[in-house]
Amino acid sequence: DxxxxxxxxxxxxxxxxxxxxxxxxxxxxxxxxxxxxxxxxxxxxxxxxxxxxxxxxxxxxxxxxxxxxxxxxxxxxxxxxxxxxxxxxxxxxxxxxxxxxxxxxxxxxxxxxxxxxxxxxxxxxxxxxxxxxxxxxxxxxxxxxxxxxxxxxxxxxxxxxxxxxxxxxxQAGTVFQTIHNMDHFQINVEKCPRCNRQKEQGRVRVYANPCQ
Structure with missing residues (x-):
């Protein structure tokens, strides 16, 4: 005590x-x-x-x-x-x-x-x-x-x-959204890979959109 x-x-x-x-x-x-x-x-x-x-x-x-x-x-x-x-x-x-x-x-x-x-x-x-x-x-x-x-x-x-x-x-949603955004892009090329179109001067701008 x-x-x-x-x-x-x-x-x-x-x-x-x-x-x-x-x-x-x-x-x-x-x-x-x-x-x-x-x-x-x-x-x-x-x-x-x-x-x-x-x-x-x-x-x-x-x-x-x-x-x-x-x-x-x-x-x-x-x-x-x-x-x-x-x-x-x-x-x-x-x-x-x-x-x-x-x-x-x-x-x-x-x-x-x-x-x-x-x-x-x-x-x-x-x-x-x-x-x-x-x-x-x-x-x-x-x-x-x-x-x-x-x-x-x-x-x-x-x-x-x-x-x-x-x-x-x-977290999974963020990963898939990041991948999805990476799949949508644009790039300048000499010839269109789909229709073989070319510009006399300059390059053709191609848009990649997997959603369409």
């Missing part, structure tokens, strides 16, 4: 969970809490052993309590902050996690985007996070997607396959 000295007012502003706890937790029972004295509470942070609960709660405090130098969310702290923002009903922290995902996922490897997508689904985050992750995850090969199938829902898998099919269709 670890002890933290925290401002009740700041915690109440940041978290509905703690606001309810400090106002009257007997009238509104709060799970995972035991009051040992007037200003002392035992709070179960999470059931995960790693990182240690004390570290998890420190990350939550640093990331959610307003201060002059607000701690930035990092790849290391992201999932913990996402989970605890829901556990302690900290809307401000939830918004910061969403912002971090939306602004950074396109610069991360696709395999990391799969993890972020999985956390977005698991912790029921905003749909915008899902939409930001999908194009990056879609860069994975079909074999890689299949290997990580358990981390995403069947619906998401279907959406990813549809995105890949659309991308393949567009």
């Amino acid at each position: 670890s002890k933290f000295l925290a401002c009740k007012h700041q915690l109440s502003q940041a978290s509905v969970f703690f606001r309810t706890l400090f106002i009257d937790h007997r009238a509104f029972p709060v799970s995972g809490v035991e009051q040992t004295s007037t200003n002392e509470f035992v709070v179960v942070v999470s059931g995960l052993r790693y990182p240690p609960p004390a570290t998890q709660f420190r990350w939550f405090i640093e990331s959610s309590i307003p201060c002059p130098i607000l701690k930035d969310i990092t790849e290391e702290t992201l999932e913990t902050c996402m989970r605890l923002s829901k556990r302690f009903e900290a809307k401000g922290l939830e918004v910061r996690c969403q912002k971090f995902i939306i602004e950074n996922v396109d610069t991360r490897p696709p395999i990391m985007a799969v993890c972020w997508l999985n956390w977005t689904l698991k912790h029921r985050f905003d749909k915008r996070c899902l939409q930001a992750c999908l194009p990056v995850v879609a860069r994975l090969s079909l074999l890689e997607l299949e290997a990580h199938r358990k981390m995403i829902t069947e619906k998401i898998m279907a959406d990813l396959l549809a995105m890949k099919l659309r991308a393949t269709y567009l």
Whole structure:
């Protein structure tokens, strides 16, 4: 167990969970809490052993309590902050996690985007996070997607396959359009290959149009 000295007012502003706890937790029972004295509470942070609960709660405090130098969310702290923002009903922290995902996922490897997508689904985050992750995850090969199938829902898998099919269709269309354009050309020759017509001075301009 670890002890933290925290401002009740700041915690109440940041978290509905703690606001309810400090106002009257007997009238509104709060799970995972035991009051040992007037200003002392035992709070179960999470059931995960790693990182240690004390570290998890420190990350939550640093990331959610307003201060002059607000701690930035990092790849290391992201999932913990996402989970605890829901556990302690900290809307401000939830918004910061969403912002971090939306602004950074396109610069991360696709395999990391799969993890972020999985956390977005698991912790029921905003749909915008899902939409930001999908194009990056879609860069994975079909074999890689299949290997990580358990981390995403069947619906998401279907959406990813549809995105890949659309991308393949567009690429194929671009290739065929390029070939088609190359087949349409004009050239100046001495004699027309069809009618053998010649100009007394100059050359004959021939148009190649396979569509006709």
